Amino acid sequence: MHAEGLLVRGGELKIKEMEVQCYLFVLLGSTLFVDKSRDRLRPAINLFLKDHRRLTDYAWGAGALAYLYRQLGVATRAGSKSLCGCLTLLQAWIYEYFPLFRPSQLPQSPDAPRASSWISPRLRGGDEARQRLARYRQLLDELSADDVTWTPYGRDGHTDIPRSLYTGPIHFSDIAEGYDPARCLRQFGYRQIIPRAMTVPHDQYRPASSSSYIVFRDPWVNQLWDNVAAHRLD
Secondary structure, eight states, rough: HHHHHHHHTTSSSOOOHHHHHHHHHHHHHHHHHSSSSOOOOGGGGGGGGSOOGGGGGOOOOHHHHHHHHHHHHTTSSSSOOOOOOOOOHHHHHHHHHHHOOOOOOOOOOTTTTGGGGOOOOOOOOOOOOOOOEHHHHHHHHHHOGGSSOOOOTTHHHHHGGGGGOOOOEETTTTTEEEOOOOGGGGGGTTOOOOOOOOOSSSSOOTTTTTSOOOOEEOGGGGGGGOOOOGGGOO
């Protein structure tokens, strides 16, 4: 993003506001919404930064999770060789729930970010990397329910963050991914039951000139985030 491009837009942005907008654009594009272009950022991020008064109205955590879900799906496709998104979030989630893969951990104050306590080991390539990969695959094949820390944040951690029990699509820009806590109730301290079917689009199609699908959802689905009933379990 060039500063000249912002100044040309009628001069409605003050210099300080422009600096904050550019800083947040780079920060979000290099942390929460990372893609595979290396030194480029997604222009869609800037759409949410135009009005600094609305920055706290957006659910940035839900947006980052939706973007990460989409990238995890892309990474499973044949020919995909890398993964993007907020990998710090993914890595910290693995450490919290799967003790077999945890590195060393530093003591920290309650106010510090949880992810900052993990000491990621320095890994080497070559034969050592291949041996490590084979060991991880074996651990995953032999993984049982007893090897998972289901409630790393406590049995009632979701009561401190009520949105954790939201059921419905989560969004970032043109990305919409399903979120349903009932599909893994043990992470909330409950007994797992057979979950209901996920909400799916009622129609979709892929233009001949595109590799992406255009999907159509019922209008009520986009109103679930503000629906109190969608934020509690049956």
